[in-house]
Amino acid sequence: MIEVERLEVSFDGRRAVDGVSFSVGRGETYGIVGESGSGKSTILRALCGLNRRWSGQMTIDGEPQMQRRSVAFHRRLQMVFQDPYASLHPRQTVDRTLAEPLRIHGVGDRQRRIVRMLAEVGLGPEHRFRYPHQLSGGQRQRVAIARALILEPRILLLDEPTSALDVSVQAEILNLLQRLRREHELTYVLVSHNLAVVAHLCAHIAVMNAGRFVEELDREALAERRAREPYTAQLLAASAGYDRAAAKQLVTYD
Amino acid sequence: MTTAPLLDVSNLSVTFHTPRGPVEAVRGVSFAMGREKLGIVGESGSGKSCTGRSILRLLPGNAALSAERIVFDGIDLLHAPPAALREIRGRRISMVMQDPKFSLNPVMTVGEQIAEAYRAHSRAGSREAREKALVMLEAVRIREPAHAYDLYPHEVSGGMGQRVMIAMMLAPDPDLLIADEPTSALDVTVQMQVLAILDDLVSERGMGLIFISHDLALVGAFCDRVLVMYGGRVLEALAARDLALARHPYTRGLIACLPTLEGGAADLPVLTRDPAWLR
Numbered sequence: 001m002i003e004v005e006r007l008e009v010s011f012d013g014r015r016a017v018d019g020v021s022f023s024v025g026r027g028e029t030y031g032i033v034g035e036s037g038s039g040k041s042t043i044l045r046a047l048c049g050l051n052r053r054w055s056g057q058m059t060i061d062g063e064p065q066m067q068r069r070s071v072a073f074h075r076r077l078q079m080v081f082q083d084p085y086a087s088l089h090p091r092q093t094v095d096r097t098l099a100e101p102l103r104i105h106g107v108g109d110r111q112r113r114i115v116r117m118l119a120e121v122g123l124g125p126e127h128r129f130r131y132p133h134q135l136s137g138g139q140r141q142r143v144a145i146a147r148a149l150i151l152e153p154r155i156l157l158l159d160e161p162t163s164a165l166d167v168s169v170q171a172e173i174l175n176l177l178q179r180l181r182r183e184h185e186l187t188y189v190l191v192s193h194n195l196a197v198v199a200h201l202c203a204h205i206a207v208m209n210a211g212r213f214v215e216e217l218d219r220e221a222l223a224e225r226r227a228r229e230p231y232t233a234q235l236l237a238a239s240a241g242y243d244r245a246a247a248k249q250l251v252t253y254d
Numbered sequence: 255m256t257t258a259p260l261l262d263v264s265n266l267s268v269t270f271h272t273p274r275g276p277v278e279a280v281r282g283v284s285f286a287m288g289r290e291k292l293g294i295v296g297e298s299g300s301g302k303s304c305t306g307r308s309i310l311r312l313l314p315g316n317a318a319l320s321a322e323r324i325v326f327d328g329i330d331l332l333h334a335p336p337a338a339l340r341e342i343r344g345r346r347i348s349m350v351m352q353d354p355k356f357s358l359n360p361v362m363t364v365g366e367q368i369a370e371a372y373r374a375h376s377r378a379g380s381r382e383a384r385e386k387a388l389v390m391l392e393a394v395r396i397r398e399p400a401h402a403y404d405l406y407p408h409e410v411s412g413g414m415g416q417r418v419m420i421a422m423m424l425a426p427d428p429d430l431l432i433a434d435e436p437t438s439a440l441d442v443t444v445q446m447q448v449l450a451i452l453d454d455l456v457s458e459r460g461m462g463l464i465f466i467s468h469d470l471a472l473v474g475a476f477c478d479r480v481l482v483m484y485g486g487r488v489l490e491a492l493a494a495r496d497l498a499l500a501r502h503p504y505t506r507g508l509i510a511c512l513p514t515l516e517g518g519a520a521d522l523p524v525l526t527r528d529p530a531w532l533r
Contacts, residue, residue: 200513241475
């Protein structure tokens with residue numbers, strides 16, 4: 001579904017993504033985990049066409065992609081952003097937020113689609129004409145997911161979809177994402193700094209540091225702490241909770 | 255620990271007066287602590303930050319605070335006049351905020367800010383304050399203190415900014431540090447390092463620490479004791495090592511809904527809230 005080869009993205013001469021290659025099969029869940037500044041979100045922005053200044057090769061849904069994307073491309077690939085407080089227009093109701101992609105792509109039958117989509121993400125008809133400030137953080141993220149899915153894309157890019165939420169709400173959103181993926185046979189690429197969230201949602205996981213993939217492993221390997229690279233081992237140790245002795249041994253990898 | 259606790263809070267309540275009527279943010283919270291690491295955990299809106307701020311009486315004008323007592327080291331904070339509170343704030347009790355980006359002055363170098371904080375609470379001259387700031391920067395494990403001293407907040411990383419904040423708050427050598435989500439904006443490895451610094455300061459200086467966080471697992475591993483807050487109340491208080499034995503359904507629900515590395519892709523248990531918890 002997604003083939004990326006030797007992807008490079010530079011900002012002011014500094015390589016944020018430095019020759020990354022990976023592939024994601026149809027219906028698969030692929031996770032990219034790394035610390036801030038590792039380049040994980042930059043990969044998503046290049047994939048979805050928000051950043052056109054990349055080099056390398058990219059094939060999505062069987063079609064080689066250039067820097068510029070067609071309008072039709074976005075019907076197949078959509079993105080959910082990290083912060084539901086910042087990614088929804090504060091002056092637009094849920095209804096307008098959901099209608100806009102349909103209007104851009106000239107899709108008819110908007111009323112029915114909006115009502116059905118709201119139900120799918122677990123919101124009621126009473127939420128349809130509310131503004132973002134009238135919704136909780138979890139409800140806003142449900143709206144953001146609904147907006148991404150209303151065009152019935154094949155691929156969903158998820159950039160830290162639960163990091164701004166309380167843990168009890170995070171559990172609800174993760175369950176929702178799992179259900180939607182099963183029901184719509186979606187392909188997910190998830191980016192997160194939280195190893196447990198990535199391991200929960202993704203079968204295949206790449207660990208990223210300083211613009212490169214340190215290693216790729218599957219969910220089982222992660223669960224059994226089978227890391228080949230010291231960077232991954234350190235990330236696993238730091239995620240396990242506070243430990244004074246372990247804190248002493250931390251090193252910086254560049 | 256001496257016989258009298260370092261901090262004794264009894265029946266603390268905070269109500270915000272808003273155009274839509276009063277909102278009770280904290281409802282009858284009581285706790286006492288010594289020179290230890292006390293964690294306050296809860297979700298957004300549980301009243302945990304508000305509890306922390308109430309101790310220093312740092313609340314906005316529309317908030318009404320009431321309590322039976324707030325006593326810190328024999329001093330009645332509840333009835334202390336503003337001048338006496340200013341003597342305590344920063345010098346004896348200090349507070350580290352969540353986000354260094356919003357808490358540091360953007361047009362002053364980080365070293366100057368630490369020196370300024372120190373001078374505000376002592377008779378030190380500028381040279382002595384500079385020396386102290388360098389010592390503090392070193393204490394929070396910043397590699398080249400003399401170089402870091404002259405950096406502006408936008409030139410330092412999130413982890414370094416948070417360490418600068420901690421250095422600033424610790425310069426006057428307080429007896430109690432209130433840290434409100436001090437590591438939430440940080441990467442896990444940096445978080446570990448910042449926690450190790452706080453941990454050492456508590457054990458070496460005999461400081462008390464109130465650690466406010468939404469991260470139950472982290473608080474369980476780091477603190478000595480934990481208060482679990484929900485809807486402005488303390489639902490459960492327990493030793494951090496006994497967190498796995500928590501009895502309250504809310505605490506248990508919070509632990510259960512966390513994804514784990516071993517958990518696989520099965521659906522996570524979702525927390526159901528019982529209105530009776532707040533009765």
